[in-house]
Amino acid sequence: MRLTTLRxxxxxxxxxxxTLLTAQAPKPTISLDEVFSTTDxxxxxxxxxxxxxxxxxxxxxxxxxxxxxxxxxWTAASGLRPLTHSGTEEDPKWSPDGKYIAxxxxxxxxxxxxxxxxxxxxxxxxxxxxxxxxxxAGGEALPLYSQKxxxxxxxxxxxxxxxxFATTSPLTEDEKQEQKKEWKDVIRWREQNRxxxxxxxxxxxxxxxxxxxxxxxxxxxxEDKTDLPLMPxxxxxxxxxxxxxxxxxxxPDGKSIAFNTTSVHHRVxxxxxxxxxxxxxxxxxxxxxxxxxxxxxxxxxxxxxxxLFFAVSAGAGYIEGPYRDVQGRLYRMDVSSEKVxxxxxxxxxxWANFALLPDGREIATGxxxxxxxxxxVDGDNATQLPGLTGTYANIQSSTGSNAILxxxxxxxxxxxxxxxxxxxxxxxLKQLTxxxxxxxERAQPEYEPYTWKADDGRTVEGMLIFPPxxxxxxxxxxxxxxxxxxxxxxxxxxxxxxxxxxxYAADNGWLVFRxxxxxxxxYGDDFMLAISPHLVSAPGREILSGVDALVKDxxxxxxxxxxxxxxxxxxxxxxxxxxxxxxxxxxxGAGAVxxxxxxxxxxxxxxxxWYLGGTPWQNPEIYQSEAALFQFNKVKTPVHLVQGGADxxxxxxxxVTMERALQTLHIPHTFLVFPGEGHSLxxxxxxxxxxxxxxxxxxxxxxx
Numbered sequence: 001m002r003l004t005t006l007r008x009x010x011x012x013x014x015x016x017x018x019t020l021l022t023a024q025a026p027k028p029t030i031s032l033d034e035v036f037s038t039t040d041x042x043x044x045x046x047x048x049x050x051x052x053x054x055x056x057x058x059x060x061x062x063x064x065x066x067x068x069x070x071x072x073x074w075t076a077a078s079g080l081r082p083l084t085h086s087g088t089e090e091d092p093k094w095s096p097d098g099k100y101i102a103x104x105x106x107x108x109x110x111x112x113x114x115x116x117x118x119x120x121x122x123x124x125x126x127x128x129x130x131x132x133x134x135x136x137a138g139g140e141a142l143p144l145y146s147q148k149x150x151x152x153x154x155x156x157x158x159x160x161x162x163x164x165f166a167t168t169s170p171l172t173e174d175e176k177q178e179q180k181k182e183w184k185d186v187i188r189w190r191e192q193n194r195x196x197x198x199x200x201x202x203x204x205x206x207x208x209x210x211x212x213x214x215x216x217x218x219x220x221x222x223e224d225k226t227d228l229p230l231m232p233x234x235x236x237x238x239x240x241x242x243x244x245x246x247x248x249x250x251x252p253d254g255k256s257i258a259f260n261t262t263s264v265h266h267r268v269x270x271x272x273x274x275x276x277x278x279x280x281x282x283x284x285x286x287x288x289x290x291x292x293x294x295x296x297x298x299x300x301x302x303x304x305x306x307x308l309f310f311a312v313s314a315g316a317g318y319i320e321g322p323y324r325d326v327q328g329r330l331y332r333m334d335v336s337s338e339k340v341x342x343x344x345x346x347x348x349x350x351w352a353n354f355a356l357l358p359d360g361r362e363i364a365t366g367x368x369x370x371x372x373x374x375x376x377v378d379g380d381n382a383t384q385l386p387g388l389t390g391t392y393a394n395i396q397s398s399t400g401s402n403a404i405l406x407x408x409x410x411x412x413x414x415x416x417x418x419x420x421x422x423x424x425x426x427x428x429l430k431q432l433t434x435x436x437x438x439x440x441e442r443a444q445p446e447y448e449p450y451t452w453k454a455d456d457g458r459t460v461e462g463m464l465i466f467p468p469x470x471x472x473x474x475x476x477x478x479x480x481x482x483x484x485x486x487x488x489x490x491x492x493x494x495x496x497x498x499x500x501x502x503x504y505a506a507d508n509g510w511l512v513f514r515x516x517x518x519x520x521x522x523y524g525d526d527f528m529l530a531i532s533p534h535l536v537s538a539p540g541r542e543i544l545s546g547v548d549a550l551v552k553d554x555x556x557x558x559x560x561x562x563x564x565x566x567x568x569x570x571x572x573x574x575x576x577x578x579x580x581x582x583x584x585x586x587x588x589g590a591g592a593v594x595x596x597x598x599x600x601x602x603x604x605x606x607x608x609x610w611y612l613g614g615t616p617w618q619n620p621e622i623y624q625s626e627a628a629l630f631q632f633n634k635v636k637t638p639v640h641l642v643q644g645g646a647d648x649x650x651x652x653x654x655x656v657t658m659e660r661a662l663q664t665l666h667i668p669h670t671f672l673v674f675p676g677e678g679h680s681l682x683x684x685x686x687x688x689x690x691x692x693x694x695x696x697x698x699x700x701x702x703x704x
Contacts (some may be wrong), residue, residue: 003682015208027443029468032696034058034442034498036689039435041407042069044394044625047098048399049074051370052136053432054083054092054101054594055417062086074417074432083134084141090129095160096399102133102163103141104151110147114614129410129652129704131165133207133643138349142210144201155248164238164257166245168194170230193264195242198257198279202234209233218534224384231521235380239279239286248309249299256280258289258299258335259306267648269604271295271317276310278335289338292599296331300356308333309343309362309464314521315487315607323610324532325487326525328352329375330364336478337365347375347382355397357423365392367522368418369461370449370491374406374426391493405432409494411465411503412444428532439496443468445506446494450513451548454542460513461523462546462553463490465506465555476511477560477703480547480583482598486519486531486539486566492598498681498688501695508696510562513550533613535626535645543572544580558582562699563637564592567650567679569603574658577639578631585702587682587695588678589642590650594627595656601651632661638668640698644677644692670698 043056054076061068068087074080083101092103106127120539127147134141146161147170154165171179171194174380179192211529231237243261250257256278263273274295279286280592290296294317312319314328317338330343344351349368354377358360362377362386372391375382390410397404404423409415414436420431422682448471450464466473481502483490495503502512516523521530531538550556563583565573570591577586592598596616599608612626613619624630639662655671661668672694674687681688 006275014143022670024656025294026469027362027441030439030496030504031688032693034438035501035504035692036256036498036685038414038496040497041415041417041433041435044396044407045092045094046396046398046401046403046407046419047094048096048398048400049098050398050403050421052098053417053419054094054407055080055433056090056092057435059423062685065684065686067489069103073101073431077216082431088131089140093154093156095156095203096158097160097233099137099160100133100135100406102144102154102156104129104154105132105141106130107132107143109143109146112148131201133162133203142207144203144206145235146211147230147232149232153245153248155250155257157250158252158254160203162200163208164198164250166241167192167258168244169240172230180416190265193262195240196245197237197247198239198241198248198259199231199237200281201232204205205234206232221602231421236283238283241277242689243273243284247299249301250281251301251305252303253305253306253621254281256335258301260299262311267297268606269608271323274317276308276333279306282537283543289333289335290319292319293321293323296462298353302332302362303354303358306335307337307379309354310546311351311354313352313406315485317607322647323528323605323606325610327487327521327528329368330354330362343379344375344377344382345380348524353394355395357397357402357404358399363395363397363423365395365406367489367491369522370463370489370516372491372493376424385424388429389492390428391491392426393493411447411463411492411494412439413494414439414496415494436445436496439494444505445503446471450550452546454518454545458518460517460542460546460662462516462517463492464550465503465512465514467506467509467511467572470511472555473511474554475557476555477509478511478513478547478550478556478562479505479699480513480543480561480568481505482516482517482519482543482563482565482572483514484565484569486523487521487528488518489513489516489522490518491522498691499690504692505696505699506581508700510556510699513546513556515543515546517546525627532611533622533626535611536571536628537626538608540572540575540579543576547582547613560584560703562586562703564695564699566642574628575626577637578628578634581634581636583637583698586637587640587641587642587698589691590647590655590657591643591658592627592650592654593629593632593661594654595623596652599623599652601653603648629657629661632665635662635665635667638702640670640672640700642672642674642695644679644681644687645673645675645679647679671693 039059055072071083071089088105090104091519106129128150131144131527132141149167155186240394246262248259258278260276271293274290294312296310296312309332312329315325318324330351333340347365352365354364366420373387374385393407401420417432446466561583562585564587567590570588573588574591659671
């Protein structure tokens, strides 16, 4: 008995000792592979009755060098399960009766293969993004047509019988041949662009045809029961537009459709390309509702079909006067009188997205400082609802339920989709997804907001991210990582990708300083507007004063400083290394070094001109004085530079120009170009992986 007891005690002692050792053992930090294997939530929509949700995710497919977009279905009974599996599904939308989900996909059809084999070069390059539909009762997803028509936007009719969609006005075969004969492969920069058609396709006969002739090849004229040449069967034309259509919003009474537009060349050269229109569903006359200097988005009708609600995002212009970049705003319009009223004007921060509840009340996410919370908006007033500390995003409501969907995260809590059955209590959430759990199993960086006084006396805020277990430690090596935009702000939200890699840098021993400099959102319009026309010098002084404050407060070791940023963060990095030699290294990407050629190449030309106080010939002194290139003789900092080879937001040639300057001045540098990538590096996951891998190597190399 004693021997058994002794053995038991010894066993308990060993187990307790092992448990204590396990509890005290530090958690490993997150690896680069784990950071880049995250699954992002792109979209989430609530079913009309509020009992189900369709969720779109994006994840890297390393073997095929692409990102996968998949759809998932959540129900209370079965939880989360895969809905589609081809990896190319986007923008899912429920039918109002809850029986179907429509989405856009570039899945290949038999007709595409036939065209490719017959030598159609276009088919070999791009597959069209068609409308697909999947029944919730069971069965495979089916295409609503087989013609090569790219869908720019779509929306269900209120009776669920039809889908409205927009596509570029197609050319007949004769027109294509004539164009090829006349112009060969010549690009006519503006003349070849065409506007959109707004079409309606009847769902039931389209589905029946898809079931009868799966993945049908070309439709013959005899089979094509429509009065529109080249259009799918059972399709009718609602309206045409000289511009491209960006969003479609049918009114609840089914009598009219609102839509907003964008330029056919997808460049912001003229704000008048971005307006709201309304048209009768019976093909009536198109009426333009807005005439302003802003870019309206998020079209929502009131239940009585009399009022149209919309938003203008931060940095997307200004509808109340001449163009300027202010914080996100909310509006509603009486469609008959076209009178527009601003909503939530008492809120000092920046509005993001909003939703209308079945009783007509409006709730919205608003960013103020480093937090984004949910607010009830009533006229000018905005009341913050009970919420959890962190960041709420992408509210979605339904027509038949008070429930809402939101995405929520904190710096150390990955973004998930949540359901709130009471829309006024977004602090009471049911979690629907559990993606990226590895982050909660690893050592986590610690963070806190940090404020300092700029040279002009202005109070500025940012985020400090400490290495795991070193919160408030002193004399740390510090990376100043500057956000892009500039209409953005760093806050208490989850970050783990090629653009937001502060947590990964902290995991590798860096104190990361993320300044919300002049021009950032969440601090009032005056704070945002004060960046113009001193696009880099004014915020640059604030960033350097923040670095000085952190050195003075003992957080940062002045002999171990690095700096970096992408997009506008690249602008600032390029500028700041001409103003000081205190940084041992710099990592920069897609940032302009001069502004005249960038104004000409940028797809946000109008925005650039506002920031710099006019066009290059109107304000040449500012274009030069705010350009890093003309002060590059002062650069001593080793630079690691990256650029997307097909970037039109900040031209690839800006990177080439910067590299030439560094080479001429014999400044240590490297230059990585990612083929085929635009500004967002969203084509090949390996590109973002290599970007961050080598950026960390660079700052580590020069810190030693």
